[in-house]
Amino acid sequence: MSSVVSDRLPAFPWDKLEPYKKTAAAHPDGIVDLSVGTPVDPVPELIQKALIDAADSPGYPTVWGTPALRDAITGWLERRLGAREVTHRHVLPIVGSKELVAWLPTQLGLGPGDRVAYPRLAYPTYEVGARLARADHQVYDDPTELDPEGLKLLWLNSPSNPTGRVLPKAELTRIVAWARKHGVLVVSDECYLELGWEADPVSVLHPDVNGGSYDGVVAVHSLSKRSNLAGYRAAFLAGDPAVLGPLLEIRKHGGMMTSAPTQAAVVAALGDDTHVQEQRARYAARRTLLREALLGHGFRIEHSEAGLYLWATRGESCWATVARLADRGILVAPGDFYGTAGEQFVRVALTATDERVRAAVERLAAP
Numbered sequence: 001m002s003s004v005v006s007d008r009l010p011a012f013p014w015d016k017l018e019p020y021k022k023t024a025a026a027h028p029d030g031i032v033d034l035s036v037g038t039p040v041d042p043v044p045e046l047i048q049k050a051l052i053d054a055a056d057s058p059g060y061p062t063v064w065g066t067p068a069l070r071d072a073i074t075g076w077l078e079r080r081l082g083a084r085e086v087t088h089r090h091v092l093p094i095v096g097s098k099e100l101v102a103w104l105p106t107q108l109g110l111g112p113g114d115r116v117a118y119p120r121l122a123y124p125t126y127e128v129g130a131r132l133a134r135a136d137h138q139v140y141d142d143p144t145e146l147d148p149e150g151l152k153l154l155w156l157n158s159p160s161n162p163t164g165r166v167l168p169k170a171e172l173t174r175i176v177a178w179a180r181k182h183g184v185l186v187v188s189d190e191c192y193l194e195l196g197w198e199a200d201p202v203s204v205l206h207p208d209v210n211g212g213s214y215d216g217v218v219a220v221h222s223l224s225k226r227s228n229l230a231g232y233r234a235a236f237l238a239g240d241p242a243v244l245g246p247l248l249e250i251r252k253h254g255g256m257m258t259s260a261p262t263q264a265a266v267v268a269a270l271g272d273d274t275h276v277q278e279q280r281a282r283y284a285a286r287r288t289l290l291r292e293a294l295l296g297h298g299f300r301i302e303h304s305e306a307g308l309y310l311w312a313t314r315g316e317s318c319w320a321t322v323a324r325l326a327d328r329g330i331l332v333a334p335g336d337f338y339g340t341a342g343e344q345f346v347r348v349a350l351t352a353t354d355e356r357v358r359a360a361v362e363r364l365a366a367p
Contacts, residue, residue, distance in 0.1 A: 005132070008131045008132065008134070009128055009131055009132070010124070010127070010128070010131075013124060013337040014035075014036070014337075016334075017035060017322070017331070017333070017334070020322050020323060020326040020331060021033075021035075021326075021331055023323075023326040023327065024325075024326040024328075024329050024330060024331040025329075026329075027328070027329025028329075029329060029359060030329065030359075031329055031330075031331055032329055032330045032331070032352060032356045032357075032359050032360040032363070033331045033352065033356075034290075034330060034331060034332050034348050034349045034350075034351075034352055034360065035331045035332055035333045035347075035349060036333070036349065036351075037161075037225070037308045037309060037349040037350075037351045038230055038351055039224065039225065039228040039229075039230050039351055040351055040352060040353050041228050041279060041282060041353075042228065043227070043228050043229065043231075043232075044227065044228070044269070044272070044275040044278075046268050046272055046275070047227060047229070047265045047268050047269050047275075048265075049268070050264045050265045050267065050268035050269075051232075051261045051262070051264060051265040052261075053264065054260055054261040054263075054264035054265070055261055057259070057260035057261055059260075060257070061257045061258060061259060061260040061263060062257065063093070063248060063251045063252045063255075063256060063257045064088075064092065064093070064248055065093040065258065065263050066260075066263055066264075066267075067088070068263075068264075068267050069093060069263045069264075069266055069267055070088040070091055071088075071267075072266065072267040072270040072271055073091045073093070073236050073238065073266075073270060074086040074087065074088065074090070074091055075270070075271075076270040076271075077090075077091070077205060077238055080194070080273075081193075081203040081205050081206060081219075082203075082205075082206045082207070082208075083203070083205040083206065083207075083238070084207050084212065086205075086238065087241075089241040089244070089245070090214060090238055090239060090240075090241055090244065091236055091237065091238050091244070092236060092237040092238075092244045092247060092248055092251075093234075093235075093236045093257075093258045093263065093266070094220075094235045094236055094237060094251075094256070094258070095233050095235075095256055095257070095258055096222070096224070096230075096233035096234065096235050097189070097191055097220050097221075097222040097224070097235040098125055099233075099256070100220060100235065100237065101123070101125045101126060101128075101129055101189070101220070102125050102128050102129045102132060103129065103132065104129055104153070104187065105129045105130050105132065105133035105135050105153060106129070106132055106133040107247055107250050107251070108133075108152070108153065108185070108243075108247075110130075110133045110135040110152050110153065111133055111134050111135055112134050112135070112136075113135075113136070113150060114133075114135040114136065114150060114152045114153075115135065115136045115137070115138055115150045115151045115152060115153075116129065116130035116133075116135050116136070116137045116138070116152065116153045116155070117137070117138045117139070117140050117143060117146055117151060117153070117154050117155065118137070118138075118139060118140070118154075118155040118157070119139065119140065119141075119155070119156075119157055119160065120139040120140060120141055120339050120341050121160070121162060121163055121335075121338045121339045121341050121342050122139070122155070122157060122160075122161075122338055122339060123157065123161050123162075123189070123338070124337060124338065126155050135152070135153075136150075138151075139339065143156075143175055143178070143179075144174065144175060144178040148182035148183075148184055151182070151184050152184065152185060153184075153185050153187060154175075154179055154184050154185065154186050154187070155187055155188075155189060156172070156175065156186060156187070156188040156189065156204065157188070157189040158172070158188065158189075158190065158193075158201055158202075159190075159192040159193065159195065159196065159199075159201050159305075159306035159307040160303070160307065161189075161191075161192065161307060161309065161338075162309055162311055162333070162335065162337075162338045162342065162345075162347040163302065163303040163304065163309075163311040164192075164303045164304035164305055164306050164307040164309055164310070164311055165303040165305070165306075166196065166199040166200075166201045166305055166306045167202075168202075169202045169206070169208055169209060172188075172202060172204055172209045173208065173209050176204060176209055176210055176216075176217060179216060180215065180216050183216075184216070185216055185218070185243065186204060186216060186217050186218070187218045187219075187220065188203070188204040188217070188218070188219045188220065189220045190203055190204075190219050190220060190221055191220060191221060191222040191224070191225060191235070192225060192306060192307040192308060193221070193306075194225075194226045194276055194280070195225065195226070195280065195283065195306055195307055195308060196305070196306040197284065197287065197304075197305055197306055198304075198305035198306070199305040199306055201306055203219055204217050204219055204239075205217070205219050205238060205239065214239045214240045214241070215240055215242070216240060216243075217239045217240055218237055218238070218239035218240055218243055218244070219237070219238050219239055220235065220236075220237055221235060221236055221237075221238065222234070222235040223235065223266060223269050223270075225308055226276050226279065227269040227275065227276065227279070228279065229265070229266075229269065232262045232265060232266075233258070233262065234258065234262050234265065234266045234269070236266075282354075283308065283350050285354075286350045286352070286354065286357045287310070287350050289357055289358070289361050290310060290348060290350065290357060290360065290361065291304075291310055292361075293360065293361040293364040293365060294310060294312050294348065294364065296364065296365065297364040297365075298314055299312040299313065299314055300312065300313050300314075300315075302345070308349060308350045308351055309347045309348060309349055309350065310347075310348040310350070311335075311345055311347060311348075312345060312346055312347075312348055313335075313344050313345045313346070314344075315344060316344060317343065317344065318334035318335040318336055318342065318343055318344060318345055318346050319334055319336075321334075321346045322334050322346060325346070328363040328364070328366070329359075329363060330360050330363060330364070332346040332347060332348050332349075333346060333347040333348075333349070334346060334347075335347060
């Protein structure tokens with residue numbers, strides 16, 4: 001029976017990159033892996049300490065999280081995003097953001113005849129989530145040009161993965177108004193929001209965007225990138241209680257709970273802004289080096305004003321670029337992983353150590 005479900009899904013894209021990974025790994029000085037955006041820097045000590053202090057947690061954690069966790073989330077939303085009047089009913093911890101993206105259409109009760117829409121260039125799991133629910137899926141350039149009939153879930157992603165594009169406040173406001181007019185749920189993936197470089201990303205939770213109401217609006221946030229907690233699976237939802245309340249009940253039945261030590265770690269992480277600024281500085285330095293090296297090697301970079309990636313092209317097939325860079329011991333992600341519109345682009349991650357970034361820069365500069 002499991003094959004019936006797996007048959008709905010596309011081939012796992014990263015498997016196609018394996019031959020190029022082997023080529024890059026054969027470089028005399030080793031591979032520089034700029035493909036998957038996985039954090040490489042240490043988990044901040046105050047977060048590790050909070051995790052360790054909560055290690056003696058023999059009982060089951062709650063799906064909704066501890067009151068301290070909900071306080072930490074609501075406080076962060078107001079302090080960092082400018083959200084107003086956020087209560088515990090407006091937040092819901094999740095087991096990493098990918099889990100939520102993949103299963104949200106199913107948990108919302110979507111199915112055949114319902115439509116899920118997401119950006120033309122997008123994280124592949126938006127499509128996977130629709131397929132798992134047997135819902136229809138559709139890409140867009142401007143979501144307000146979609147036919148709202150049967151459209152039940154509209155994904156936004158700002159800053160974008162893979163392009164790093166940031167949706168301006170006015171555009172977010174226009175999209176939220178259109179979706180509300182047509183009864184379409186907006187879910188905004190904002191996992192890279194604290195990594196704005198040439199733009200200042202704004203959340204759909206900001207009152208200038210939503211008019212002071214969370215009706216029909218939910219935001220997804222993760223601590224994987226801003227706090228190096230990808231290994232902790234720590235994320236949360238915030239927004240419309242009419243959406244989050246039923247999701248909480250469903251997730252209780254499904255046992256989708258964040259571990260108690262992780263909950264304690266998230267409280268520490270959301271209460272401290274210093275480590276976030278320190279990590280931003282690391283990524284900013286790596287971004288400057290890689291950006292200049294790519295431009296010097298004949299690439300053009302589009303968008304990339306935020307997030308952890310450079311969206312780059314040489315005007316050729318993305319796979320030709322992947323092969324070219326693999327020969328230099330550098331592994332990047334082909335743009336067509338994120339949609340056909342990325343066929344001539346590659347996604348270059350900033351998530352490598354300073355030493356490996358310097359190695360990539362030297363290899364790109366070599367004749």
